[in-house]
Amino acid sequence: KKVNVGIIFGGKSAEHEVSLMSATSIIRAIDKEKYNVIPIGITKEGNWMIYNGPIEKIENGEWEGISNKLLHDKPKENVFSIIPIGKKENQMQGVVPPGLEKKIDVVFPVLHGPYGEDGTIQGLLEMADIPYVGAEVLSSAMCMDKVYAKKMFELEGLNVVEYFVALRHKLKTHMDDYVKIIEEQFSYPVFIKPVNLGSSVGITKARSRDELIQGLNEAAKHDRKILIEKNINCREIECGVLGNDNPKASVVGEIVPSNEFYDYKAKYFDDGKSKLIIPAGIPKDKSDEIRKMALTAYKALGCAGLARVDFFLEKETNEVYINEINTMPGFTKYSMYPLLWQETGVSYNELVDKLIQLALERYKGKK
Ligand code: ATP
Ligand code: MG
Ligand code: MG
Ligand code: MG
Incomplete structure (x- = not known):
């Protein structure tokens, strides 16, 4: 029997457009023999919609105009119509919300930033008793908050920027x-x-x-x-972590930004000018140190599923600083996180599958 995967994209945050790109790649790559995809879009205003249109219309924003009318007309009911609050058993007895003929078995919240990566949607999914990809409520919230995250890193003795x-x-x-x-x-x-x-x-x-x-x-x-x-005069190194209770660290990669620092423009608009170097050309003892720090941080903050941990390697002193953890990192085919795993031996498609399986496993462990 196929698993119904709700893929939630868009969202209210300033990273709305990034989410559209990540979700498009994931929907394209997901194994259609194994999974039914239920795309669910959230507009910038926060309206939830079931989307049945073509994949190409997600990235350019046209999906909003052709989403499920019923839900579109009743924005206030959206969240609770799409995410049925209550037990799985009830959902199976036919208590299915309008516009959603299939029950959702698991959600992949492909949302970056506030209202997506920060524990809010994770809380909603906990209430709805639906398994989901990625970190849980507290962990998502702590990783999103750069100050709390730093305090946790410091408790673990990890080096943070002043x-x-x-x-x-x-x-x-x-x-x-x-x-x-x-x-x-x-x-x-x-x-x-x-x-x-x-x-x-x-x-x-x-x-x-x-x-x-x-x-x-x-x-x-x-x-x-x-x-x-x-300001740290640094090389920027990132490490992918994958797993629940026994997480693994990927090889590390380096970013060489096209701008003075890795700003929004360098990340998404200077097509191909920012370079991702995978694996990073740094000595093995440094990459080992960084991978170890990534796992320590991931465990300290109670992450699950996935995270991309960002580091600074000071150019003169070779000192490593942990910068931050992203619990829902950019996920296009050209994004650092999937590329790191590809280099480590997990293809993009395998990664998507693995993450859904990790979500289901974590949920089962709770029961
Ligand atoms: P994302 O989640 O997309 O990785 P973010 O918005 O959470 O990014 P940071 O990763 O903290 O932000 O910072 C963005 C970029 O700014 C870094 O990749 C780096 O280029 C630069 N930067 C941030 N902090 C420092 C610092 N203290 N010293 C030098 N460069 C920095
Ligand atoms: Mg970062
Ligand atoms: Mg970040
Ligand atoms: Mg981020």
Whole structure:
């Protein structure tokens, strides 16, 4: 019997477009002999829709116009019509929501950033008693929050980049104090980031006081908490982790950004100009150290399914810093995470299959 896989894409976050690209690749690659795909789109406004149209219309956003009318007309009912709250048994007795003739056996939430990678949708799926790919609620939330993640890394003795946290609500009244504190702690340039986001959205590198103030205001558009970090003169190394209780680390890869840093444009729009070097050309002892750190971090934050762990390798001192964990990393055929696994011996299609199986396994373990 085929397994019904709900593939959720889009979403309310600034990484909506990235999700469309990742989901398109996954839907193309998924084994159709083994799985029925139920594509579920979430618009930027947060409306949920069942999508039955052609795959090509996901990436360009046209899917929104041709999604299931019934649900489209009743946006407020969407979430609960699509994700039936209640036990599997009830769903099988024919309590199937309108627009969804098949029950969903497992969900692949291909959503990046807030409302997708941060524990929110994971909580909804827990409530609905539906297995899903990737990290659980707390783990997703901690990994999304760069400050909590750092605190956890520090507890494990992992080396993190020096940082300071500013609060949006104090920017208006305490900007001068913040500038003073930051200038005392760091020298320019500094990195400024929204605490909960991804794809470099809202991240700037400030070289002066003016840029610092601008950067703080920019990050504040996306988050209540703002992270300021020391600039590391680094090579960027990433490692893929796959598994639940016995996770494995992939080979490591290096990113050579096409811009001054790996910003949104360098990630998605400078076609092919940012280079992914897999495996990274670094000494084996360094890659071993990084893979070990990746597994330590993955376990410390209680991850499951998958994660891509990002590192900085300081060019002069060779010091390794852990930067962050992404629990739903970019997942196109050209994204780092699947490419790392391909190099390690797991093809893209196998990876998709493996992740769904890991979701089902983790769910069974809970029963
Ligand atoms: P994603 O989830 O897409 O990997 P993100 O939005 O979570 O990205 P980071 O990975 O923290 O953000 O940072 C984005 C990029 O900014 C890094 O890949 C790197 O190029 C640069 N960068 C971030 N912090 C620093 C730092 N402290 N020193 C030097 N470069 C940095
Ligand atoms: Mg990230
Ligand atoms: Mg990310
Ligand atoms: Mg990153």
